[in-house]
Amino acid sequence: MTRGGRGQGAVVVLPRAGRSFARGDEDDEMTSALTENPHVLAFVAEMAKLCQPDRIHWCDGSEEERRRLTAQAVDAGVLIPLNQKKMPGCYLHRSNPNDVARVEHLTFICTPTREEAGSTNNWMAPDQAYSKLRGLFDGSMKGRTMYVVPYIMGPAGSPMAKIGIELTDSIYVALSMRVMTRMGQVALDMLGGGDDFNRGLHSMLDINPDRRFICHFPQDNAIWSCGSNYGGNVLLGKKCLALRIGSYLGKTEGWLAEHMLILGVESPEGQTTYVAAAFPSACGKTNFAMMIPPARFNGWRVTTVGDDIAWLRVGEDGRLWAINPESGYFGVAPGTSALSNPNALATVRKDTIFTNVAMTPDGEVWWEGMTEVPPPELIDWQGRPWTPQSGEKAAHPNSRFCAPMANNPVLSKMADDPAGVPISAIIFGGRRATTVPLVLQSFHWTHGVFLGATMGSETTAAATGKVGVVRRDPMAMLPFCGYDMGEYLAHWLRMRGSISHPPKIFLVNWFRKSGDGRFLWPGFGENMRVLKWIVDRAHVRVGGRETPVGWVPRQGDLDLSFLNVTSDDFDAAAHVDTAEWQVELEALKEWFDHIGPTLPPALELQRRLMLAIIQAGVGG
Ligand code: OXD
Ligand code: MN
Numbered sequence: 001m002t003r004g005g006r007g008q009g010a011v012v013v014l015p016r017a018g019r020s021f022a023r024g025d026e027d028d029e030m031t032s033a034l035t036e037n038p039h040v041l042a043f044v045a046e047m048a049k050l051c052q053p054d055r056i057h058w059c060d061g062s063e064e065e066r067r068r069l070t071a072q073a074v075d076a077g078v079l080i081p082l083n084q085k086k087m088p089g090c091y092l093h094r095s096n097p098n099d100v101a102r103v104e105h106l107t108f109i110c111t112p113t114r115e116e117a118g119s120t121n122n123w124m125a126p127d128q129a130y131s132k133l134r135g136l137f138d139g140s141m142k143g144r145t146m147y148v149v150p151y152i153m154g155p156a157g158s159p160m161a162k163i164g165i166e167l168t169d170s171i172y173v174a175l176s177m178r179v180m181t182r183m184g185q186v187a188l189d190m191l192g193g194g195d196d197f198n199r200g201l202h203s204m205l206d207i208n209p210d211r212r213f214i215c216h217f218p219q220d221n222a223i224w225s226c227g228s229n230y231g232g233n234v235l236l237g238k239k240c241l242a243l244r245i246g247s248y249l250g251k252t253e254g255w256l257a258e259h260m261l262i263l264g265v266e267s268p269e270g271q272t273t274y275v276a277a278a279f280p281s282a283c284g285k286t287n288f289a290m291m292i293p294p295a296r297f298n299g300w301r302v303t304t305v306g307d308d309i310a311w312l313r314v315g316e317d318g319r320l321w322a323i324n325p326e327s328g329y330f331g332v333a334p335g336t337s338a339l340s341n342p343n344a345l346a347t348v349r350k351d352t353i354f355t356n357v358a359m360t361p362d363g364e365v366w367w368e369g370m371t372e373v374p375p376p377e378l379i380d381w382q383g384r385p386w387t388p389q390s391g392e393k394a395a396h397p398n399s400r401f402c403a404p405m406a407n408n409p410v411l412s413k414m415a416d417d418p419a420g421v422p423i424s425a426i427i428f429g430g431r432r433a434t435t436v437p438l439v440l441q442s443f444h445w446t447h448g449v450f451l452g453a454t455m456g457s458e459t460t461a462a463a464t465g466k467v468g469v470v471r472r473d474p475m476a477m478l479p480f481c482g483y484d485m486g487e488y489l490a491h492w493l494r495m496r497g498s499i500s501h502p503p504k505i506f507l508v509n510w511f512r513k514s515g516d517g518r519f520l521w522p523g524f525g526e527n528m529r530v531l532k533w534i535v536d537r538a539h540v541r542v543g544g545r546e547t548p549v550g551w552v553p554r555q556g557d558l559d560l561s562f563l564n565v566t567s568d569d570f571d572a573a574a575h576v577d578t579a580e581w582q583v584e585l586e587a588l589k590e591w592f593d594h595i596g597p598t599l600p601p602a603l604e605l606q607r608r609l610m611l612a613i614i615q616a617g618v619g620g
Contacts, residue, residue, distance in 0.1 A: 059150065070175060088351070145169065153326070254495075283429065443550060470587070486600065503538070508527075
């Protein structure tokens with residue numbers, strides 16, 4: 001391999017005779033790379049030798065490159081231009097109908113031993129995974145371009161940021177990574193000559209579920225993904241690096257990679273309090289992160305730092321500081337409306353790549369829940385004519401928007417700050433029809449970790465045939481923890497030792513129902529009322545009532561003015577029913593047994609303590 005000076009025709013000649021690769025013009029035989037970093041060049045050369053692409057394109061992340069790749073994607077039918085007058089820079093991608101979501105059953109943590117991956121992950125031995133996938137990658141990019149996508153997770157120059165290089169044969173991935181990450185030359189500049197970067201390899205192959213594998217090698221800081229072109233499986237910076245590999249790095253380096261939004265709550269006096277919140281996938285994280293407070297909260301503002309992922313480190317001041325490693329939103333489209341999230345609608349009006357939404361005759365987008373009355377005719381997510389009488393969904397239920405965070409009207413001015421923001425409160429949220437009150441504050445860190453470790457959502461009849469079965473999703477990390485779950489919870493407990501000013505921890509549940517099946521709480525912007533109590537508790541300036549399972553607000557503690565909720569409904573939403581909690585705490589034994597022998601004893605003791613207190617009839 002040879003190379004010249006950067007910007008002066010740097011050349012990378014790969015072992016295949018006569019092949020050399022470049023920035024810009026892919027047909028040029030002798031062209032330049034964007035870096036002299038020998039580790040990066042060796043990685044690209046080795047993977048190109050395996051995958052045998054016809055061309056290699058080094059992404060520089062420029063606007064000019066975006067325009068050129070977009071035009072190529074349109075020519076190739078990968079992107080469909082939307083109405084450029086009404087939605088400038090917006091495009092629609094239709095995925096293969098067999099490839100519309102993350103595939104947890106095909107996602108593997110490839111640690112040397114099964115125990116390191118733990119009882120909640122699929123495991124494959126690294127040698128076996130590499131050899132199986134090497135067979136699939138062999139020659140997989142013949143006739144295709146390999147895009148070299150250097151990217152930063154986190155603001156450029158942040159001590160909390162990490163660098164990745166994703167090699168992919170998907171132009172959709174290259175363009176989406178430019179939205180979701182700080183991509184291109186900026187990442188290579190930050191890396192310099194270093195070797196500390198995530199090595200990601202992705203090939204769509206023939207988009208066949210039989211050849212679909214998402215493999216993580218935490219010890220190698222590597223990800224190999226094949227057979228899919230769906231965001232969560234292939235935008236390797238997101239779930240794969242920022243959460244699965246990130247959580248492993250966090251354990252070994254003493255920080256936390258979490259499935260959490262980050263928002264700022266600005267008071268009328270100008271004080272901003274930062275909050276991180278974990279909710280399971282598709283439970284309204286993006287809506288919460290962009291919330292518009294109700295009219296009653298004149299002068300209050302919520303600003304978004306991130307909508308999906310938080311990296312948290314202890315600062316020199318002993319507080320927990322968070323960055324959002326992403327620079328865009330890969331949000332679920334259905335249900336996003338002027339009522340649920342006007343800021344998201346504004347965000348996706350330009351420079352957005354939509355996947356599997358429906359298209360109006362005028363070249364705009366539509367999805368279920370966007371408007372109360374659907375348009376009379378549409379092209380559905382599979383490109384077929386659709387009318388409300390079709391009897392099928394126009395947009396796929398997991399259709400997505402991929403939009404730059406810079407478009408968000410309520411983007412926090414701290415979203416790009418390399419230092420991150422100090423977190424005063426952590427919220428865990430599940431979807432529970434019973435038992436879990438509207439909001440609960442933990443007594444202390446260990447109790448808070450317990451609440452996070454046991455959060456869950458009830459399955460619905462439609463999904464499983466069994467109502468009321470709780471799927472536990474600790475810290476909303478069940479599909480995203482890159483190592484053993486018990487060790488992960490132990491890491492959370494250990495972190496307390498280095499946080500001298502820990503955030504307060506809360507559990508919320510917007511989904512509690514009355515005996516006759518009504519939601520007791522309106523949700524959406526009204527969640528601001530709960531958020532304000534949380535912020536006030538974090539600053540120790542509002543009251544609450546102690547119950548055996550945590551602190552809850554009393555009627556007067558939460559601002560309920562101009563709210564269409566009866567005081568009976570509020571009481572029912574906030575109620576701690578000790579009989580229900582007894583059942584809950586007893587049922588948790590099974591979940592803890594499932595986590596296995598690495599479950600921290602402190603969490604089992606916490607369970608027994610709460611149970612003993614309830615059985616003794618104390619409080620309630
Ligand atoms: C998810 C997502 O599945 O953010 O959690 O896409
Ligand atoms: Mn998510």
